[in-house]
Amino acid sequence: MNEIKLFCPATIANLSCGFDVLGLCLDNVGDEMVIRKSAQKGIRITKIIGADLPLETENNVSGVAGLALLETVNPDFGFEIEIYKNIKAGSGIGSSAASSAGAVFGINALLGYPYSTKDLVQFAMQGEKLACGNAHADNVAPALMGGFTLVRSYSPLDIIKIESPSELYATVVHPQIELKTSDARSVLKQTVSLKSAIMQWGNVGGLIAGLYTQDYDLIGRSLHDEIVEPLRSVLIPGFDLIKQAALENGALGSGISGSGPSIFALSKGAATAEKIAKAMSAVYEAINLPYEIHVSKVNSEGVKIL
């Protein structure tokens, strides 16, 4: 195999109570990438369609993630990467993670799979480090592994994949505003009350239990964020109305995707997810705020070979 074409999925990180640890993979929202072997060693980004991103390997997240992998293998050939972006940068659904995940997945495949998919997370994290200064795994892990992922620990890196209940759908609305990650981070408080923290880890426990037992009601009861959402949601126009519209239309829960500005809702079944999409759209249409909206099953496999 000399060339591989990939679907590189968008992801939702910071899933309500699972701030910084829980993410999920979307199924029909994502980029495409073509990766091919080349005689010249190293990595060249030969084409980027759909976004204004750097072509220099060292300045591109897929280049940096790919190089991190290549350093450990050092083959006597190299790779060319073409990127067809659909996920908007800064949307809060893992645009950079999709590119980092795709690059390491594709290169690993063309090398004959020297690494397991889970092992690739550490390399893809280097792309995230370039993108936001922090080698976080909560988008690249679900992008690579699919389903839900729990980043239990960074030191050592310990990632647990949790299969998604079969009828779980996400609705994600992206208001077309710019929300800088630095602003989203600056509103966080470095200390939290013990009481809120206990409620949060009770809900994390409930959410994980709900996923394993396919208990949609329990998933819904657990989808609360006591700590971050109250601080960050004020940065997102119409957040309360969007969330209310989602819950009134049958969402199990709703919250901020990543560090925003996208807002997600989870629901049981495609029909409910579509109904929620309509209700969310109506909120932004009423205030004339441009938006994109996605309805997607949870993707169980992560990056896919096309």
Next chain:
Amino acid sequence: MNEIKLFCPATIANLSCGFDVLGLCLDNVGDEMVIRKSAQKGIRITKIIGADLPLETENNVSGVAGLALLETVNPDFGFEIEIYKNIKAGSGIGSSAASSAGAVFGINALLGYPYSTKDLVQFAMQGEKLACGNAHADNVAPALMGGFTLVRSYSPLDIIKIESPSELYATVVHPQIELKTSDARSVLKQTVSLKSAIMQWGNVGGLIAGLYTQDYDLIGRSLHDEIVEPLRSVLIPGFDLIKQAALENGALGSGISGSGPSIFALSKGAATAEKIAKAMSAVYEAINLPYEIHVSKVNSEGVKIL
């Protein structure tokens, strides 16, 4: 049925990362109770063997818990309760919870099971309120329901039972010192760092995932408490040595049982649990500190009819 004899199990609450939310039920450590119908309405505590506890119904945790249940049913007969205590008060393995759980379980059975076992938790919590001023559920829930229990929320009360992996054993050592709950509470800080809180809920997620997948290694990797153990363990003589002895002898993890002074270790298989018991015993023998030690499988059913 006019009389019922019960085994009322000890429990471990505040399971490492699961402070205030996660507990488990022990299988061969516990009290016995006999509960029988009587013509006289209300509840009378007719006998207490093995502990110096109040016989007045309103001052006894089993009396108070039983009355909370009876108030909702109001039968035209009453109950007598005999209590044979084996669990020492103040040991940190749910002595009062065993009595509260036994009382409501037995009365419910003699009434023909008007309530599910899970529904009984709310009544047993009233016994805990008498015992420690706080109607907490993290001992009465596992005592009634068995296995592991997650108290996801108090308002509304939401308890999730999680079956224990089949080979999971607990070793519990009880140093014979008095540790007042008020002292154990006073060392807690009312705020925690966001970073520690995130580590804690990552570990709660990992622990729940490990229980559902019977992944003993993951259970072990998740059994950390970033927040409470560092503060409380200094109140328990030899804590660090006991924990080290447990881990060096194959424990998956070790921590404070309840608010102490008992220390628990979890392990895979009875042989490891026994080996840990020997190592823990050696620590307290070396410093001439009297102790009791228990080795028990996790009890999957809670209160048992004898």
